[in-house]
Each structure stands twice: as C-alpha cells, then as structure tokens.
Amino acid sequence: MKIIGLKTPVIKPRDDLIEIVLEAVNKNEDLRDGDVLIIASSAISTANGYVRKLSDVEATERARKLGEKSGLDEKFVEIVIHKADKILSVGENCLLTLKNGMLRINAGVDSSNAPPNHVLVMPDNPDREAEEILQKINNETGKKIGVVISDSHIQPLRLGTTGLAVGVAGIEATIDCRGKTDLYERPLTMTFRAVADQLASAAQLVMGETDDQVPAVLIRGVKVNLTGKSETPKISPKRDIYADLLEIRK
Numbered sequence: 001m002k003i004i005g006l007k008t009p010v011i012k013p014r015d016d017l018i019e020i021v022l023e024a025v026n027k028n029e030d031l032r033d034g035d036v037l038i039i040a041s042s043a044i045s046t047a048n049g050y051v052r053k054l055s056d057v058e059a060t061e062r063a064r065k066l067g068e069k070s071g072l073d074e075k076f077v078e079i080v081i082h083k084a085d086k087i088l089s090v091g092e093n094c095l096l097t098l099k100n101g102m103l104r105i106n107a108g109v110d111s112s113n114a115p116p117n118h119v120l121v122m123p124d125n126p127d128r129e130a131e132e133i134l135q136k137i138n139n140e141t142g143k144k145i146g147v148v149i150s151d152s153h154i155q156p157l158r159l160g161t162t163g164l165a166v167g168v169a170g171i172e173a174t175i176d177c178r179g180k181t182d183l184y185e186r187p188l189t190m191t192f193r194a195v196a197d198q199l200a201s202a203a204q205l206v207m208g209e210t211d212d213q214v215p216a217v218l219i220r221g222v223k224v225n226l227t228g229k230s231e232t233p234k235i236s237p238k239r240d241i242y243a244d245l246l247e248i249r250k
Contacts, residue, residue, distance in 0.1 A: 035145045
C-alpha cells in the first residue's frame with residue numbers, strides 16, 4: 001500500500017478544491033482505478049465557505065452559560081449550539097455533541113487552520129459532499145475511485161487525535177466479517193472492519209495537524225470494494241453498544 005501526501009497551496013474560500021487536488025495528484029502519480037482519495041474536511045469547509053466570523057456572532061444566554069461552564073468563548077459556543085444536533089455534556093474547553101450522527105467535540109467547529117477571528121464549521125451533509133466530489137473526479141478523469149472526507153477525532157481515554165471518516169463515497173465504508181472464522185476456526189459473530197476510518201487514520205500520518213499544507217492524500221494498493229455511490233459507517237443509537245452509557249438513545 002502506498003500513502004502519497006498531496007501538498008498544495010493554502011486553500012482559500014471559493015478555490016476549486018478538486019482542480020487543486022487533481023493537479024497535486026498529477027505531480028506525483030496518474031490517478032488509477034481503485035485509488036482512494038482522502039480529503040481533509042477543513043479544506044472542504046474553507047473552499048466552500050463554511051467559515052464563520054466570531055465578531056459577527058451574538059451570543060445568547062444559553063451560550064453565555066455554557067461558555068462560563070466550559071471555559072469556551074461564548075461566541076464560539078453559540079456557533080456550536082447552532083451546528084450541533086444535540087449537546088450531550090460539558091467539559092473543560094469542550095462540549096460533547098452529536099453531529100451528523102456522530103459523537104463530536106464542539107460539533108466539529110474548529111478555530112485551527114482558520115483565519116484569525118474565524119472558525120471552520122463542518123459540512124451539514126459530508127456524505128453528499130463526498131459523493132459530489134466523487135462524481136466530479138469521475139467526470140474529469142473517468143477513473144473509478146473512492147473518496148473519504150476525514151477529520152481529526154479524539155478517542156475517549158486516549159491522548160491525541162486519529163482520523164475519522166466523516167463522509168464516504170465510492171467504497172464500502174465497512175466490511176462485514178461476520179460468518180468468517182478466526183485463527184482457530186471459530187466463526188465471528190459481531191466483527192465489522194471500519195475500513196474508511198482506518199484509511200482516514202492512515203492518511204493523517206502524512207496530513208499532519210499544523211502547517212503541513214497536505215489537505216489530501218492518495219492511497220493506492222489497498223483492497224477496497226468499489227461501489228460508485230455514497231456509503232456511510234454511521235449507525236443509529238439503537239444499534240450502538242455505548243448509546244445507553246452516553247444517554248443518546250432518545
């Protein structure tokens with residue numbers, strides 16, 4: 001498997017992100033069938049103008065109270081309130097939220113890699129964004145590939161971030177291993193492989209978190225099932241083993 005970082009100029013609002021990414025691909029390799037393109041959600045948010053200016057935000061009483069409790073700026077909190085599907089709990093400098101069917105810190109609202117006094121917000125429908133990117137690349141190149149929109153994610157009780165697939169198109173996001181056997185020929189009854197998340201984490205090794213200017217990664221030689229359509233690894237709270245503990249079934 002090859003993991004190829006795609007270095008680009010700094011992405012700006014209204015940039016043609018696909019053109020920039022494909023140009024970066026062509027500097028390294030020709031795009032091939034079966035490739036998987038990982039694109040940072042921050043690059044998509046920037047190019048599509050999903051940016052909020054903090055000085056334009058007026059904080060409500062709820063935002064002020066949550067800001068005092070968490071230590072977050074009240075205007076930042078106001079944006080989180082609007083973008084979150086549900087606020088679950090308050091921590092030090094963070095709000096645990098549900099966003100797009102995923103547990104996210106601060107609903108994915110982020111001040112890193114955003115201009116001063118601005119924050120980036122997550123696309124409202126990352127799976128649709130991934131599918132639109134897939135179709136554009138297919139129309140321009142004719143190649144059958146996969147697209148994963150990735151974002152940094154903090155695992156409970158773990159220090160540091162890993163990659164999370166927040167939007168997927170063109171490949172099966174998970175592989176059902178139920179019915180297959182382990183090393184001792186015992187059938188697996190619950191196991192799914194989170195392929196899209198694994199690819200997002202692999203890509204983050206070369207994307208970095210600071211000023212690397214690698215908003216996209218090309219992964220080649222990995223065995224994935226191409227589908228040509230939008231996929232998602234998300235499940236409903238009714239199927240999630242942590243849902244009762246987090247009180248998110250309702």
